[in-house]
Amino acid sequence: MSxxxxxxxxxxxxxxxxxxxxxxxxxxxxxxxxxxxxxxxLGVDGVMLxxxxxxxxxxxxxxxxxxxxxxxxLIGLFMGVVYAVVTVHLHAKQGISGIGIFLFGLGFSDxxxxxxxxxxxxxxxxxxxxxxxxxxxxxxxxxxxKYIGELLFSHNLMTYVAFALVPIVTWMxxxxxxxxxxxxxxxxxxxxxxxxxxxxxxxxxxxLIGNTLAGLAGATLSLQxxxxxxxxxxxxxxxxxxxxxxxxxxxxWVMAGAMLYGLVTATRLQWQARDIIPNSASDLxxxxxxxxxxxALVLLAKRVRGPAALTKPFTRH
Amino acid sequence: MKTNxxxxxxxxxxxxxxxxxxxxACGGSESATGTATSECGTDxxxxxxxxxxxxxxxxxxxxxSQDLAFTQSMIDSLTRLGIEPQVTDGTFQVEVAADAIRGYxxxxxxxxxxxxxxxxxxxxxxxxxFPETSFIWGTATSTQGIANIxxxxxxxxxxxxxNGWIASELTGGGxxxxxxxxxxGDAVAYINGFKAGAExxxxxxxxxTYTGSFSDVALATEAAEALVTVGVEALTGTSQSAVGAVNxxxxxxxxxxxxxxxQEAWSTDQVVASQVYHWEVILDDMFEMIEEGTxxxxxxxxxxxxxxxLVEINGCFNLDSDIESxxxxxxxxIIAGDINPPA
Numbered sequence: 040m041s042x043x044x045x046x047x048x049x050x051x052x053x054x055x056x057x058x059x060x061x062x063x064x065x066x067x068x069x070x071x072x073x074x075x076x077x078x079x080x081l082g083v084d085g086v087m088l089x090x091x092x093x094x095x096x097x098x099x100x101x102x103x104x105x106x107x108x109x110x111x112x113l114i115g116l117f118m119g120v121v122y123a124v125v126t127v128h129l130h131a132k133q134g135i136s137g138i139g140i141f142l143f144g145l146g147f148s149d150x151x152x153x154x155x156x157x158x159x160x161x162x163x164x165x166x167x168x169x170x171x172x173x174x175x176x177x178x179x180x181x182x183x184x185k186y187i188g189e190l191l192f193s194h195n196l197m198t199y200v201a202f203a204l205v206p207i208v209t210w211m212x213x214x215x216x217x218x219x220x221x222x223x224x225x226x227x228x229x230x231x232x233x234x235x236x237x238x239x240x241x242x243x244x245x246x247l248i249g250n251t252l253a254g255l256a257g258a259t260l261s262l263q264x265x266x267x268x269x270x271x272x273x274x275x276x277x278x279x280x281x282x283x284x285x286x287x288x289x290x291x292w293v294m295a296g297a298m299l300y301g302l303v304t305a306t307r308l309q310w311q312a313r314d315i316i317p318n319s320a321s322d323l324x325x326x327x328x329x330x331x332x333x334x335a336l337v338l339l340a341k342r343v344r345g346p347a348a349l350t351k352p353f354t355r356h
Numbered sequence: 357m358k359t360n361x362x363x364x365x366x367x368x369x370x371x372x373x374x375x376x377x378x379x380x381a382c383g384g385s386e387s388a389t390g391t392a393t394s395e396c397g398t399d400x401x402x403x404x405x406x407x408x409x410x411x412x413x414x415x416x417x418x419x420x421s422q423d424l425a426f427t428q429s430m431i432d433s434l435t436r437l438g439i440e441p442q443v444t445d446g447t448f449q450v451e452v453a454a455d456a457i458r459g460y461x462x463x464x465x466x467x468x469x470x471x472x473x474x475x476x477x478x479x480x481x482x483x484x485x486f487p488e489t490s491f492i493w494g495t496a497t498s499t500q501g502i503a504n505i506x507x508x509x510x511x512x513x514x515x516x517x518x519n520g521w522i523a524s525e526l527t528g529g530g531x532x533x534x535x536x537x538x539x540x541g542d543a544v545a546y547i548n549g550f551k552a553g554a555e556x557x558x559x560x561x562x563x564x565t566y567t568g569s570f571s572d573v574a575l576a577t578e579a580a581e582a583l584v585t586v587g588v589e590a591l592t593g594t595s596q597s598a599v600g601a602v603n604x605x606x607x608x609x610x611x612x613x614x615x616x617x618x619q620e621a622w623s624t625d626q627v628v629a630s631q632v633y634h635w636e637v638i639l640d641d642m643f644e645m646i647e648e649g650t651x652x653x654x655x656x657x658x659x660x661x662x663x664x665x666l667v668e669i670n671g672c673f674n675l676d677s678d679i680e681s682x683x684x685x686x687x688x689x690i691i692a693g694d695i696n697p698p699a
Binding site: 047048051052055058059062149152153157158159160161164260264265266268269270271273275304305308309311312313314318319321322324325326 | 419420421422423424428445446448533536538539563564565566567568569571572573574575577578579581582583585586596599600602603606607621622623
């Protein structure tokens with residue numbers, strides 16, 4: 040056990056937690072924006088899968104991670120348009136529509152993978168800051184700093200983008216007209232409408248942003264792992280939805296939830312590798328992150344209140 | 357007379373030559389039983405064999421049919437038998453698999469290969485409803501007492517032991533890491549065998565991590581990263597999620613040992629050897645029995661001895677010839693029963 044509490048192992052564990060947390064964080068931030076506008080999207084996982092494959096395949100064809108991320112974003116945006124039309128304009132039930140998007144993403148990404156790629160082939164992973172073209176030299180000395188380098192400067196660009204989005208989303212939601220409109224239509228769409236806020240347009244754009252971030256999460260996942268395979272997300276999108284509840288619809292707490300999830304997972308893997316957790320308890324250990332999330336949700340459920348109009352379609356009377 | 361004598365001499369010489377070639381061939385295959393070395397730079401694609409049966413065949417499997425792991429091992433084996441089965445893959449959800457199994461049976465498919473231990477419960481309900489259909493189920497050691505079920509399983513610990521022994525030779529006693537999925541089925545047999553093979557050759561630290569998932573690549577990746585921080589000098593793993601761990605091995609220049617399918621394509625530099633399941637060895641027998649009217653009732657296994665398990669060494673890795681011949685000795689001892697790897 041004492042072996043675990045050495046600085047190098049703790050830093051490696053934290054770095055692992057950050058890598059695990061990034062896709063959750065991106066997807067959950069997007070879902071937070073959508074839910075604050077009153078729209079629940081259970082299709083996050085499907086959008087992530089489609090974007091993950093799109094990004095992966097783009098890198099296979101072009102060798103460019105930048106293009107891969109771009110394609111992932113565009114797929115997210117496109118799926119956002121689809122979901123927004125279905126739920127906002129056609130007033131379809133959000134839960135069922137989301138599940139439909141998920142199942143479509145699950146099946147179609149697998150079909151494309153089998154038809155276009157065939158046997159799984161690894162690709163180059165997203166490079167760390169120090170290995171970026173043109174600007175990598177600036178970060179190289181920083182990555183070499185003992186302990187600090189691995190902790191703060193060894194990650195890929197998407198990691199910094201994800202964490203930078205936390206204050207940006209917070210600022211957008213609390214300090215911009217668009218953000219305040221999102222919250223208004225999520226709480227009381229009739230009141231917002233009476234004040235001249237276009238509920239449909241606000242929800243439409245909130246969904247677009249949310250799905251684009253889900254697309255970014257999927258692209259980050261496949262490019263960070265350097266591979267795509269059937270159901271790569273493994274339910275990650277659904278955990279991201281749970282993290283929104285965990286984080287009480289606030290970006291910083293969503294980040295805390297994603298980091299907690301990553302940290303618990305990374306710690307149990309480190310403990311298993313060091314035989315601190317016996318293999319006989321591995322199944323129990325595997326459940327720990329989910330158990331902690333459920334426990335936190337139970338404890339938080341009575342203390343925080345979600346957007347009042349969440350899942351409720353808006354019709355002008 | 358002279359002509360007759362020389363003709364007789366030539367005939368004898370030819371016979372002797374043929375006999376010596378036959379003996380050499382037998383000797384060669386015996387010494388190479390259980391191993392094969394690929395030629396570096398060549399395509400390892402499975403070649404379709406001559407069709408062995410006219411029975412219609414369907415496969416229901418949990419992961420992708422091109423996963424370079426469990427499911428692909430079955431598809432590749434059928435290809436070697438010249439069979440193009442109908443395939444329903446990606447059925448990690450047992451209910452979905454159950455629907456597919458029943459659907460194929462209702463469609464009148466002769467043989468349904470139910471490729472996943474977890475489908476056993478559903479199969480026990482479905483198989484009795486279709487007594488004319490043969491179900492081939494694995495990995496499982498029992499037919500559940502149902503007449504139209506064949507069971508199959510690999511003695512994965514055997515190839516695991518060989519891989520573990522080779523790994524220990526490469527690390528010289530240094531730590532070795534294992535990325536396991538769920539502590540069940542052939543995964544646990546392979547890992548136990550691998551551990552025993554490494555420990556028998558002087559490795560005291562074989563660190564084993566079970567991620568709790570057959571398919572979570574991110575977890576397998578981070579499990580391998582965690583093992584790298586422990587200081588492992590070789591890695592192995594099983595299940596379709598292992599591709600993530602192979603990437604970590606590749607990045608860190610750590611030798612990798614695969615199982616189920618040949619995993620050279622994932623890293624031509626770092627994959628040392630893969631234990632490959634050649635299900636065709638037992639499927640061929642099963643198809644023959646089905647054609648003769650026996651639709652089940654027997655469990656068959658893949659072993660190094662029957663050729664169902666083959667340790668395929670990556671020609672690009674340039675494994676030391678002494679280690680390779682040492683591995684062949686280990687295989688001979690396993691076949692002879694002198695070594696019994698734990699499952």
